[in-house]
Amino acid sequence: MEKRHIKLTVNGKERELLVKPNDLLLNVLRNDLELMGTKYGCGIGECGACTVLLNGKAVLSCIVLAITVDGQSITTVEGLGNYADLHPLQSSFIKHGAIQCGFCTSGMLLTGEALLKENPNPKEEEIREYLRGNLCRCTGYAAIVKAIQAVAKEA
């Protein structure tokens, strides 16, 4: 399989890459761009650990071919904020103890971010509904929902 040239905007920066048709976006982000915040969970689109934003919308990077997102814009958890300058959702997750093992966290944060962009003041049921595809094996859902609600209230 021949490698092809693609251009992506990742967390606001233009990146040029060579990818094979069967390269998954998840692996291109983690291995080629060294953005390890995006996690491999189930690999079949059922757990939400690999969630990234594609043109602002939550998608599952483990079932996206990198070649299909040529020319588009990706946001990973690294694009939300960093240690020095945390995103309000990140601060709120820390404050509410919404992180246990942390494996689902980047997917939860990005799905939460997509939700608040669409619906700045969601009710608890709306948060649970929107996040229903992001699984937390520590079952820390209550704190995660509270953390997102707190950000909505502040805004």
Added chain:
Amino acid sequence: MKTDTKILAAEFDYLQCLTLADALAFLAQHQEKAKILAGGTDLIVKMKIGSVQCEQVISIQNIEELNYLRSDTDSLKIGAVTTLREVEGSEVVKARYSALFEAVRSMAATSVRNMGTIGGNLCNGSPAADTAPPLLVFDATVNLASKCGERIVPITEFFLGPGKTTLAVDEVLTEITIPMPGEYTGSSFLKLGRVAADIAKISVAVFIQRSGQTCSVCRIALGSVAPVPLRVPEAEAMLVGNTVTPELIIAVAKTAATLIRPITDNRSTSSYRSKVSPIILEEAITAAWQRSGGEL
């Protein structure tokens, strides 16, 4: 061989199409060696686990001419690559096609609905396709195009078996047409899954048209309970022309449950499906009747 879902091991050639004409030309050339990629939520998973193989992947997801929701007084037309979330977000769907709205809203995760398309949900040919029962009760038709021309197929004739549809190897599903429901109509969709974001173990859709307290048109469809999503005309006929009462609804639901052929699989058992389907169907018929303005 153990499957590793961390990677997509299969090798293939990727053909990106920006027009339908391109996609049809590629498909005519590669036929059964090619697979059409729309949202990828089914195809990529199947390719990862090895249940689907192909030499070419033809992407139609960026074909703008297949991405639309258009309605007039007669019908709603939905382009095949319209995502499930776009269908869910349509005011027309929400206002006029309750069963379809409830079906897309119930599907999988937000992210999967952002990716998955309505055409892909049908072409995947799953007996559990959530959009199938609503499209069956709304009497939808699908447009299938190939390089040689186009044909319109009633949705009732589209599904042939698990994973099998009437789509020929050189055809692409391009559009779904749903007649606009008239006055005094109502519809509903209900499903049972194991968890919140799940494939249905049973799904039901009902469409009713009312004339006073009498049912004048009734269509009932069920998913995940037979090799294809199916209508149950014998049960529908019991409502038509009759005054609708809670007792009649129960009788119709019970009859419908005798017409299904559920199997036992990893989501549910055959006997559970047979026992529970009349119960959710009773609820769905009641909701459709009340939405049409009918009293009970």
